[in-house]
Amino acid sequence: MDESDFLRNAALKLCGSLNIEEALHSALVYIRRRVPADAVFLLHLDPALDAMRTIAKADLSRGQRTDIATPLRDPRQDDRFIRSKYPAGEAIVTNAPLTNPFDVMMIQAYGYDESSTSLLGMMLFSDASFHGGVMFVTEAKEGFADDHAHLICVECGSVREIPPPDGLRTLDDLEGFEVRRTELELIGLCPACAKKRREKEAAQTGDG
Numbered sequence: 001m002d003e004s005d006f007l008r009n010a011a012l013k014l015c016g017s018l019n020i021e022e023a024l025h026s027a028l029v030y031i032r033r034r035v036p037a038d039a040v041f042l043l044h045l046d047p048a049l050d051a052m053r054t055i056a057k058a059d060l061s062r063g064q065r066t067d068i069a070t071p072l073r074d075p076r077q078d079d080r081f082i083r084s085k086y087p088a089g090e091a092i093v094t095n096a097p098l099t100n101p102f103d104v105m106m107i108q109a110y111g112y113d114e115s116s117t118s119l120l121g122m123m124l125f126s127d128a129s130f131h132g133g134v135m136f137v138t139e140a141k142e143g144f145a146d147d148h149a150h151l152i153c154v155e156c157g158s159v160r161e162i163p164p165p166d167g168l169r170t171l172d173d174l175e176g177f178e179v180r181r182t183e184l185e186l187i188g189l190c191p192a193c194a195k196k197r198r199e200k201e202a203a204q205t206g207d208g
Contacts, residue, residue: 028058032159039110041054096141155189
């Protein structure tokens with residue numbers, strides 16, 4: 001599945017339920033198959049308050065409705081930044097450390113540290129009007145970098161990012177192939193699930 005199809009399916013997850021918190025959770029679980037996001041937030045611009053209102057959020061355990069109003073520090077400047085950084089319909093990555101006041105403001109409102117948090121954002125427009133957006137968050141400095149290596153647990157679904165092994169990029173020397181990005185997935189059991197599996201097997205052996 002190519003990147004455009006993957007993002008299209010993620011969007012379908014967001015639109016697949018009238019219960020927005022369930023839809024957010026479903027989208028997060030799905031996108032974790034390719035992107036190591038820890039949480040997702042649904043934003044709505046409230047012009048009456050000059051604030052960005054977070055109306056729902058989800059982590060890997062559940063989704064829930066929220067009502068977090070984050071006042072814009074400089075509405076016109078923030079609006080110009082959003083329009084220039086987030087073209088309509090495009091997913092934009094900002095890896096830590098975050099420096100733009102708008103990104104820092106939103107991350108701090110969610111209780112994250114801007115020095116070690118990365119963002120994947122997509123803003124929503126209709127005609128010339130900006131309405132809000134979706135913001136995926138991961139607590140990793142290069143969380144949404146082009147090169148990825150992940151440890152994926154088949155039991156609990158957890159995804160842990162690790163540094164890509166040295167030498168992956170040298171593959172572009174083979175056959176003149178031009179590498180744009182690299183992804184490596186190691187699939188198995190996380191330490192907690194491996195321990196539970198061993199304890200279960202030991203108990204079954206004892207019963208026998």
